[in-house]
Amino acid sequence: MDLSRLEINRRTALLTSAAIAANVINPMRAFAQETPRKGGVFNVHYGAEQRQLNPSIQASTGVYIIGGKIQENLVDLDANGQPVGVLAESWEATPDGKTVTFKLRKGITWHDGKPFTSEDVAFTAMNMWKKILNYGSTLQLFLTAVDTPDPQTAIFRYERPMPLNLLLRALPDLGYVSAKHLYESGDIRQNPTNLAPVGTGPFKFVKYERGQYIIADRNPDYWRPNAPYLDRIVWKVITDRAAAAAQMEAGELHYSPFSGLTISDMARLGKDKRFIVSTKGNEGNARTNTIEFNFRRKELADIRVRRAIAHAINVPFFIENFLGDFAKLGTGPIPSTSTDFYPGPNTPQYPYDKAKAIALLDEAGFKASGGNRFALKLLPAPWGEDISLWSTFIQQSLGEVGIQVDIVRNDGGGFLKQVYDDHAFDLATGWHQYRNDPAVSTTVWYRSGQPKGAPWTNQWGWEDKTVDATIDNAATEVDPVKRKALYADFVKEVNTELPVWMPIEQIFVTVITAKARNHSNTPRWGSTSWHDLWLSA
Amino acid sequence: MRILSLAGRRLAASVPTLFLILIGVFLLLQLAPGDTVDALMAQMGGGDAATAEALRKFYGLDLSVPAQLGNYLWHLVRLDLGFSSIYGKPVATVILERLPPTILLMTASLSFAFFFGLVFGVIASRGVNRWPDTLISTLGLIFYATPSFWFGLMAIVVFSVYLQWLPPGGFEDIGTVQTGIWRVLDIAAHLVLPTLTLGLIFLAIYLRIMRASMLEVLNLDFVRTARAKGLDETHVITRHVLRNALLPMVTLIGLQAGTMLGGSVVVESVFSLPGLGRLAYESVVQRDLNTLLGIVFVSALLVISVNFVVDLLYARLDPRIAAEG
Numbered sequence: 132m133d134l135s136r137l138e139i140n141r142r143t144a145l146l147t148s149a150a151i152a153a154n155v156i157n158p159m160r161a162f163a164q165e166t167p168r169k170g171g172v173f174n175v176h177y178g179a180e181q182r183q184l185n186p187s188i189q190a191s192t193g194v195y196i197i198g199g200k201i202q203e204n205l206v207d208l209d210a211n212g213q214p215v216g217v218l219a220e221s222w223e224a225t226p227d228g229k230t231v232t233f234k235l236r237k238g239i240t241w242h243d244g245k246p247f248t249s250e251d252v253a254f255t256a257m258n259m260w261k262k263i264l265n266y267g268s269t270l271q272l273f274l275t276a277v278d279t280p281d282p283q284t285a286i287f288r289y290e291r292p293m294p295l296n297l298l299l300r301a302l303p304d305l306g307y308v309s310a311k312h313l314y315e316s317g318d319i320r321q322n323p324t325n326l327a328p329v330g331t332g333p334f335k336f337v338k339y340e341r342g343q344y345i346i347a348d349r350n351p352d353y354w355r356p357n358a359p360y361l362d363r364i365v366w367k368v369i370t371d372r373a374a375a376a377a378q379m380e381a382g383e384l385h386y387s388p389f390s391g392l393t394i395s396d397m398a399r400l401g402k403d404k405r406f407i408v409s410t411k412g413n414e415g416n417a418r419t420n421t422i423e424f425n426f427r428r429k430e431l432a433d434i435r436v437r438r439a440i441a442h443a444i445n446v447p448f449f450i451e452n453f454l455g456d457f458a459k460l461g462t463g464p465i466p467s468t469s470t471d472f473y474p475g476p477n478t479p480q481y482p483y484d485k486a487k488a489i490a491l492l493d494e495a496g497f498k499a500s501g502g503n504r505f506a507l508k509l510l511p512a513p514w515g516e517d518i519s520l521w522s523t524f525i526q527q528s529l530g531e532v533g534i535q536v537d538i539v540r541n542d543g544g545g546f547l548k549q550v551y552d553d554h555a556f557d558l559a560t561g562w563h564q565y566r567n568d569p570a571v572s573t574t575v576w577y578r579s580g581q582p583k584g585a586p587w588t589n590q591w592g593w594e595d596k597t598v599d600a601t602i603d604n605a606a607t608e609v610d611p612v613k614r615k616a617l618y619a620d621f622v623k624e625v626n627t628e629l630p631v632w633m634p635i636e637q638i639f640v641t642v643i644t645a646k647a648r649n650h651s652n653t654p655r656w657g658s659t660s661w662h663d664l665w666l667s668a
Numbered sequence: 669m670r671i672l673s674l675a676g677r678r679l680a681a682s683v684p685t686l687f688l689i690l691i692g693v694f695l696l697l698q699l700a701p702g703d704t705v706d707a708l709m710a711q712m713g714g715g716d717a718a719t720a721e722a723l724r725k726f727y728g729l730d731l732s733v734p735a736q737l738g739n740y741l742w743h744l745v746r747l748d749l750g751f752s753s754i755y756g757k758p759v760a761t762v763i764l765e766r767l768p769p770t771i772l773l774m775t776a777s778l779s780f781a782f783f784f785g786l787v788f789g790v791i792a793s794r795g796v797n798r799w800p801d802t803l804i805s806t807l808g809l810i811f812y813a814t815p816s817f818w819f820g821l822m823a824i825v826v827f828s829v830y831l832q833w834l835p836p837g838g839f840e841d842i843g844t845v846q847t848g849i850w851r852v853l854d855i856a857a858h859l860v861l862p863t864l865t866l867g868l869i870f871l872a873i874y875l876r877i878m879r880a881s882m883l884e885v886l887n888l889d890f891v892r893t894a895r896a897k898g899l900d901e902t903h904v905i906t907r908h909v910l911r912n913a914l915l916p917m918v919t920l921i922g923l924q925a926g927t928m929l930g931g932s933v934v935v936e937s938v939f940s941l942p943g944l945g946r947l948a949y950e951s952v953v954q955r956d957l958n959t960l961l962g963i964v965f966v967s968a969l970l971v972i973s974v975n976f977v978v979d980l981l982y983a984r985l986d987p988r989i990a991a992e993g
Contacts, residue, residue: 172843180950181711182754191713263722265715320726326756341755341765342942344842365842370946371817371937374837377824378940381836543710544702544955553701564713572714582717586709 165648170362171666173647176375176387177366180341183325186307187259190266192389192416192639195304195658197345197366201242202330203660204306205233205252206299208415208567212470212654214299218247218308218331222299228292228609233285239354241310242335249285253277254311256287263319266572267305270298292607294614296471300568303415303655333359333662343368353662360665376400385644385666388657389416394457394516397640405645410457410638412651415567416658417466419633420458420521423550423559426592426630430497430505431557437629439491440558441481444528446634448483453520454637461636463622464573466565468638468654471611474619479626481634488532499533506535512546512561517637522560552584554592563587563633567654569618574602577625593630675976682972686965690744693964694737697957703729704753704955711954727753740961749965750958754950759962763944767966769839770943772855773932774925776863781870782921788871789878790910796883804875812872820865820938827861834860837940862939866932870924877920881913888912914985922978926971 179193186198206222209215216222219233239247256277260267273290280286287293308331313324328336333355334347345366349359367384369375376396378384380403392400401408422440426432450458459467462476497504507529511522526536536558541549550559564587566572575581579599581588601624605617625631641657643650649663650656705723709715724730731739743750749759792804828836835841840855885891886909894904933945944963951960982989 179711180754182708182756189712191711193711263719265709265712265719268716268719321756340942341762342946343839343940346842367838367842367940368942369837369940371940373817373821374824374938374940377821377829378836380829381824381832383836541701542707542953544704544707544953545700546702547706547710548702552706584720585715585717586706587714 165667167360167648167663167665168667169360169665171360172363172365173361173386173661173664173666174384175364175366176378176384176391177345177368178370178372178375178387178389178391180368183320184328184336184339184345185309185325187255187309188263188319188325190264190304192658195655196388197347198307198328198330199332199658200334200364200660201328201332201336201347202307202309203332204304205302205308206306207303207659208300208654210652212414212567214303217660218252222295224293224295224609226609228294228607229289231287231289231293231295231298233287235283235285236354237283239331240352241331242329242350243310243313245310245312246282247308247310247331248282249277249279250282251308251311252285253279254315255308256285258314258319259309260305264305266301266566269575270301270305270571292609294570294607294609294611296611296614297568297570297606300471301566301571304566304658305571332660334361334364334660337363355662358662359660360663361661364661372396379406379642385647386650387642389413389639389641390457390515392640392642394454397457397642398455400642406642407645407647407651408640408642409651410640412641412653412656413639414468415654416639417468417565418562418637418639419461419464419466419565420517420635420637421560421563422525422632422634423556423561424591424593424630424632425554425557425559427554428507428557430495431507432592433495434629435491435495436497437632438481439488439495439532440529440534441629441632441634442484442491443488443532443534444525444634445483449521449524450635453524454517454635457640458517458635458637461634463626464563464565464576464631464633465569465618465622466636468636469565469567469569472569472615472618474615474622478619478623481629481632485532492532492534502533503535504533506537507557508555509536509538509558509560510546510550510556511538511540512559513540513542514562518561521635525558525560547586551586551588551590554590562637563631569621570606574606574621576631577621578602589630591630593628595624595628595630598624598628671980674979678972678976682968686968686972687741689964689968690741690961691737693961694740694957697952697955697960698733700952700955702955703727704957705729707954707956708753736957740958744965749962752951752956752959752962754954754956754959759958762947762959763962763966766942766944766947769941770932770945773859773862773866773935773941773943776859777867777870778921778925780863780867781874782917784867785871785874786878786914786917788875790882790905792875792879793882793886794905796879801879805879808872808875811868814869815934816865816869817934817938819868820861820935823861823865824938834858837938839941858939862935862941865938866935874917874920877916878913881916882909885909885913911985915982918978918981918985922975925974926967 181193184194184198186194186202203217205219206214207217218236220236221234222231224231235249241247261271261274274287275290276288278286310329313329314322326339333350333353335350337346337348339345347364349362372393375387376392379387397408400406424431424437430436447460463478465472467473492504509522509525511518522538526538529536549555563576564572575588577589577598579589579594601617601621605614608614608617641651646667648665648667653659704727705720752759752762755762788804792801795801824836827834835858839858846854891904891908894908932943933949936943936946948963
């Protein structure tokens with residue numbers, strides 16, 4: 132590949148970086164001594180409609196962006212990423228880690244006027260989190276009962292120790308409570324409330340017009356004093372990214388969350404004073420770009436080939452020229468934004484070294500005949516344009532060391548089926564979503580014994596007893612310090628064996644009007660309730 | 669009475685076709701990797717195997733393919749289009765909700781294209797190889813060659829972002845509740861840009877067909893006879909030439925009514941309109957078989973009925989067709 136041709140992009144990328152760096156400072160300036168203004172309608176870009184809106188039964192940003200304003204969780208994360216009570220006021224765990232007691236806030240009512248009690252928490256935990264909620268069912272696998280001695284106390288009983296710091300970091304996403312009285316009869320999945328959610332949150336559901344918009348209005352009986360400030364939130368369904376950017380410019384949208392616009396539009400709007408384009412407020416939604424190896428291919432089962440592939444790709448060059456400030460060099464499955472678990476960069480790494488890559492491939496016995504050693508089929512996930520760019524970059528980089536790569540593109544359902552169920556891939560690339568604690572959705576990428584077909588899990592045909600043991604020990608270790616050390620071991624081990632390579636770290640990008648105040652002030656801001664968000668005149 | 673028997677015969681002939689199309693689409697979608705649960709997993713960001721299994725049972729995907737197809741056809745015979753897995757509602761309801769914006773957009777842009785195509789086609793043929801013809805033909809070519817998403821986006825940038833004359837997208841204004849005439853005007857304002865975007869491409873086709881057809885008919889003997897009778901040029905054109913030249917246009921409108929239903933995905937996406945094209949696209953990506961088959965069914969019905977109307981129009985425009993048929 133002629134890499135010098137890519138240099139054209141560098142100038143654009145640098146301009147982009149500068150523009151974004153300048154704007155990141157903006158939100159700070161905005162907080163300076165202004166009196167919050169009541170009122171106003173906040174228009175939000177909603178790119179991909181989900182099948183339902185209840186965050187108690189579906190953990191995804193597409194649900195939180197709406198349901199998270201209407202329903203509330205037991206705990207959320209504060210500005211420093213530490214757990215802070217929402218519906219729960221306080222919590223404590225017994226030393227054996229098998230009992231966790233939550234004290235709930237008093238005087239909270241559901242939007243339909245019924246009181247919120249520990250019965251609601253017990254019902255949601257046992258019937259939704261444990262049985263239906265994705266990732267919740269794994270987290271709460273050993274939950275045996277939730278006792279409710281009084282309306283303000285919920286006692287979670289576990290068969291095996293549950294580390295409190297794992298539970299508290301998982302609950303912001305996996306701890307949304309639904310009303311028992313609305314769900315206790317009939318099939319929860321088919322309950323009409325899922326499309327007209329009722330919660331305790333600052334905004335009340337008003338209307339959902341499929342394919343067009345969703346409206347929620349201010350809840351006058353909200354439990355936090357003086358909140359919320361906004362009168363109304365409107366989510367507008369806009370599937371075309373370029374059209375959404377035009378609507379931002381026309382003033383029809385105030386906020387496009389989770390990298391909802393194209394990279395070039397985000398860069399362009401970053402230079403416009405009317406908008407703030409930043410990764411701030413998305414630290415809790417970190418993700419890494421992956422290369423997933425299929426060990427059923429004899430070439431890839433050889434560790435030298437996997438390492439050679441890693442050495443053959445110039446990741447810093449790719450980031451600088453294609454992703455700009457929206458990404459940084461990754462060092463493994465636990466991203467650097469995870470202050471509680473990040474083991475530092477001193478785990479085995481594979482810096483760009485073409486000569487070494489060639490030497491490793493030669494050593495493994497895959498000699499180049501006519502410039503070609505072997506061919507691999509690469510399946511990129513369709514989630515974002517970065518994956519598409521990254522797969523082309525992999526293809527060209529590996530071509531340079533004599534590995535021919537054929538890219539096979541699929542839509543979402545097709546990608547998951549082919550990679551995680553049919554195993555019809557050699558290399559796959561997509562996103563690994565890190566959810567604030569490695570036990571939530573990270574270790575399943577490495578733990579053996581995952582059922583065939585479970586997406587984003589170890590389907591590589593790779594098994595390592597040491598790694599399995601480390602993962603199992605960490606999942607039930609109640610001492611936070613020991614737990615962190617175990618996860619550091621885990622990163623070292625998987626970076627050595629390299630069944631999946633995670634060389635790029637990304638955080639979602641927010642595009643928001645410069646008139647917004649109190650935005651992006653927590654690590655999962657897009658998903659939170661926005662009770663303190665307001666719009667300046 | 670003759671019309672009714674013709675309609676009956678047409679309908680009887682289309683039933684087998686309809687079933688073949690539905691079975692074909694059903695089997696074709698089986699070839700696509702992944703099912704609606706995979707698509708849902710992709711949307712949710714993952715889940716465990718037990719969840720997936722429960723969902724497959726929930727959507728009836730644990731049955732064999734022939735059993736699923738059998739089930740579907742059995743429901744269809746009883747005029748039940750089934751349940752949409754993305755919308756959690758009966759497919760018939762979902763389609764009915766999406767039909768008004770689609771039909772509105774379709775009729776508006778087809779009428780726009782038909783009317784201006786006709787006018788410009790006639791003008792071009794009258795001034796053939798002179799400047800009006802060259803100008804119109806060049807413009808037509810430009811409209812035809814430009815991709816509709818680009819047209820749409822540029823229209824938004826010019827008319828909504830800079831000039832702020834028209835709304836950039838959506839079907840109606842949701843900030844304020846409007847009723848009666850104001851609501852009609854509001855929807856009309858929202859449909860101006862999408863109609864033009866969709867219509868311009870069809871306009872190009874219509875004007876070229878009209879021009880060619882006019883030129884052909886102008887050289888026929890009866891036109892010379894009409895002129896020889898001493899009729900003035902306007903009469904010759906409107907009474908004799910235009911009526912005969914319209915036949916290919918009518919054929920074309922019949923053909924395009926069908927494609928426009930599904931063909932407006934791009935325009936619907938760019939202007940965020942809740943139409944059938946986007947619904948069809950979404951059903952494919954989400955592997956929502958029932959909804960997709962429902963849309964195919966409704967589109968097929970529409971094509972059949974439009975073609976029936978076109979046949980009747982032929983007879984009206986050219987009595988010889990009815991006499992021979």
